[in-house]
Amino acid sequence: MKLRTRLTAWYAGVFLIAGVALIGLNYFLLAEWFQPAVGGVAVARQALPYPTSEMLTVTELPADTMVVTGEQVQSDVLSRLLWQSAIALVIAAVLAVWLGWVVAGRVLAPLHEITTTAHRLEATRLDQRIELEGPPDELKELADTFDGMLDRLASSFDSQKRFVANASHELRTPLAVQRTLIEVALAAPDATDDMRRLGAHLLDTNERSEKLIDGLLLLARSDRGLASRELVWLDEVIDDEVESCGSLAAEKEVTFDVSTRPYLVEGDPVLLAQLVGNLLRNALLYNEPGGTVSVRLDRELVVSNTGPAVPAEAVPGLFEPFRRLRDRTGTAGSGLGLSIVQSVARAHQGSAKARPNGGGGLVVQVNLPETGVRQPS
Structure with missing residues (x-):
């Protein structure tokens, strides 16, 4: 599961827990406040011609009057509170999931930029930088730290490549001098057979060394990238x-x-x-x-x-x-x-x-x- 999905789930979960707790608290407070009265409550289709605080007998009420107990009124009010609150919670939860997804995407956008930059990096291409703009928060600090690490890596790679190229170049001159001296010695009229065999072996060794140096120079040149195309x-x-x-x-x-x-x-x-x-x-x-x-x-x-x-x-x-x-x-x-x-x-x-x-x-x-x-x- 991706981090954005997990953050959205956490955000929606916390919202649902807080919503259920709020509904429970409202239900408890309303139940404590709305205590059922002794006797019943008259519900008529038209206004009764009696004071509301007057106690009446059932025979004194109109024929179409319905009498319910206080407990029934309390139960009806509390049940209606529950299902209406549940519907509102579901709608709010859907909005919370959507908002959580949007907010998580905005929060993780710098991390995606860091990841994209890291994917573009190679040993021969360390010129990419994040250069994240924004307030000096944790993500900005992470991006700046990453850029600083890339600066140090690029400097280290460049130093290593320059060293290989310079060392290889410096080694070519003495090898060329050695080859010339060996060839001059072999061309001498007084050169013995043993000297000629030794000279041929030294020339072969010298040729191998020159090929190795040329290979290192070419490797260092290609590792530095192309200056022109x-x-x-x-x-x-x-x-x-x-x-x-x-x-x-x-x-x-x-x-x-x-x-x-x-x-x-x-x-x-x-x-x-x-x-x-x-x-x-x-x-x-x-x-x-x-x-x-x-x-x-x-x-x-x-x-x-x-x-x-x-x-x-x-x-x-x-x-x-x-x-x-x-x-x-x-x-x-x-x-x-x-x-x-x-x-x-x-x-x-x-x-x-x-x-x-x-x-x-x-x-x-x-x-x-x-x-x-x-x-x-």
Whole structure:
């Protein structure tokens, strides 16, 4: 039961209790005041030619006079009081329920505004505020406290994102210097075989570190949201990324199965290219020789592969940074691919989800809002 309904029920219940108590009190006071007289009361169709305080015998009254006892008069008056009061109480109770519903709605309106604001909030959109106007009561204090909490959260998120971006940027320079020094050492004429093997291992480690840093920079950039937007044909982005992944597909002995339609979105073309590229490279890296990568773009972008079986309970964790399946640790991935996909999708007001493929592998579904513009024929 909603709070508004409960408040209305409480209001109507208290009103009914007070009304019943008031009717009972009136009934008791009237019964105490209206004591039955000794003898009877004459009720005639016309005025009697006698003083009202004079005691008369029945034979002295007109023939059409009805005589009732005092107890009967008291009972009739009290019963009429009861049923008329009950009717009035029912009518007043209906009005009380309606008024209670209206008043409860007005009282709870600020709470609905707080709830609506909370639903609009995301980690990448902490700019929403309630800014409730009105007297300084408990609800105003609650809304101001909520706004203050959002200010602190937004500051904390911004500080964290800036730290990740700055740290990743600062780490790229020494890695580039290390790579250059290793390449110079390997190019020396007096380099021994052991030095060349060690240098090749160091270059591979350095390349992995650079890819990791680039992934962190991209993740931090997409988490900050989009500074500007432009129209991007997603189907063209898919075609370009499929072509760029051709050498990796040939190396892994994997084929592409692509089916797209013109699909226009509004966003950052670089981030969208990274989203598609990460999906395709993940599908290639975690595939089997002779497998396929299926790419479908209709109402949403769906990329699936034919790799090893993926447990359903492990799928949600794949969207967390640096999370990979146990049998994927030997691959060249950094564990940021699906995290970047999800972050870029959210930055474009979209979503990303995954599920195990029936015959092995993974199916990733990315929903990006499509604009109403269609490609000219």
